[in-house]
Amino acid sequence: MLKARVTVTLKNGVLDPQGKAIEGALGGLGFEGVDHVRQGKVFDLQLETNDRTAAETQLKAMCEKLLANTVIEDYSIEIA
Amino acid sequence: MTMKAAIIQLPGLNRDRDMITALTKISGHAPHLVWQTETALPDVDLIVIPGGFSYGDYLRCGAIGARMPVMRAVAEKAAQGVMVMGVCNGFQILLEAGLLPGALMRNASLKFVCREVKLSVENANTAFTRSYQPGQIIRCPVAHHDGNYFADDATLERIEGEGQVVFRYTEDTNPNGSMNDIAGIVSESGNVLGLMPHPENLIEAAHGGDDGRALFESVLGKAA
Numbered sequence: 001m002l003k004a005r006v007t008v009t010l011k012n013g014v015l016d017p018q019g020k021a022i023e024g025a026l027g028g029l030g031f032e033g034v035d036h037v038r039q040g041k042v043f044d045l046q047l048e049t050n051d052r053t054a055a056e057t058q059l060k061a062m063c064e065k066l067l068a069n070t071v072i073e074d075y076s077i078e079i080a
Numbered sequence: 081m082t083m084k085a086a087i088i089q090l091p092g093l094n095r096d097r098d099m100i101t102a103l104t105k106i107s108g109h110a111p112h113l114v115w116q117t118e119t120a121l122p123d124v125d126l127i128v129i130p131g132g133f134s135y136g137d138y139l140r141c142g143a144i145g146a147r148m149p150v151m152r153a154v155a156e157k158a159a160q161g162v163m164v165m166g167v168c169n170g171f172q173i174l175l176e177a178g179l180l181p182g183a184l185m186r187n188a189s190l191k192f193v194c195r196e197v198k199l200s201v202e203n204a205n206t207a208f209t210r211s212y213q214p215g216q217i218i219r220c221p222v223a224h225h226d227g228n229y230f231a232d233d234a235t236l237e238r239i240e241g242e243g244q245v246v247f248r249y250t251e252d253t254n255p256n257g258s259m260n261d262i263a264g265i266v267s268e269s270g271n272v273l274g275l276m277p278h279p280e281n282l283i284e285a286a287h288g289g290d291d292g293r294a295l296f297e298s299v300l301g302k303a304a
Contacts, residue, residue: 015230069176069183
């Protein structure tokens with residue numbers, strides 16, 4: 001069994017109104033010098049395999065087909 | 081010729097009732113209702129994906145609905161030239177399914193918008209808009225949280241150049257920050273339309289106007 005974490009973030013150049021709002025709220029709380037806040041998503045998955053190569057291939061396919069919208073998002077995969 | 085239509089049904093879509101009414105009133109025939117698990121569609125001329133909040137907008141709006149079995153059948157029909165129209169969440173689903181280019185993101189205001197906008201008919205030479213005049217300005221209601229159209233520069237240039245931008249917010253009514261004020265686009269082949277506004281909610285006097293009616297008349301071959 002393997003545990004994996006997929007992180008999905010907006011591509012550079014894609015506006016992130018939620019990130020902007022969070023940045024504004026951080027400023028409002030007195031956190032100064034915070035720039036370029038971008039909101040993303042994290043998925044934790046458990047895979048019933050011990051084959052790390054196969055797991056990585058499968059996770060990549062999951063990202064391409066569902067977890068990320070590659071028009072606007074990038075993804076990264078970590079296997080624990 | 082009688083045009084036959086089908087409406088795709090997914091859990092969480094809630095504008096199907098209005099769409100059924102619009103199609104029935106304007107075509108004279110009730111559309112087929114097709115549940116998400118179906119793998120084949122009836123022989124129809126038009127497939128409509130209505131608005132709502134399929135799968136509670138989980139993951140991304142339309143993302144899960146776009147991966148349901150029926151959407152493979154919709155993609156096959158679209159490839160055969162059958163007309164496909166997605167409104168609001170239906171537009172989000174068509175983008176997530178890769179049947180239209182670009183993506184719809186959270187409104188720039190971060191707020192859900194529910195109001196009337198003005199649209200200009202940018203391309204009246206499509207199966208969906210031929211009953212409008214080129215450049216005609218129409219009223220239409222919108223109700224969405226994620227209608228902020230985004231495409232990369234190359235895609236934007238291509239769809240603008242090919243006349244794929246069919247409806248544009250005008251008179252400073254862009255409600256969501258969409259690039260180039262884009263409200264609706266067609267596929268390169270012209271038989272798939274996606275739009276955020278709800279023309280099905282402006283088809284008769286009781287709605288306060290009928291500016292949406294010509295879209296249904298165009299696509300149902302009922303041009304006045």
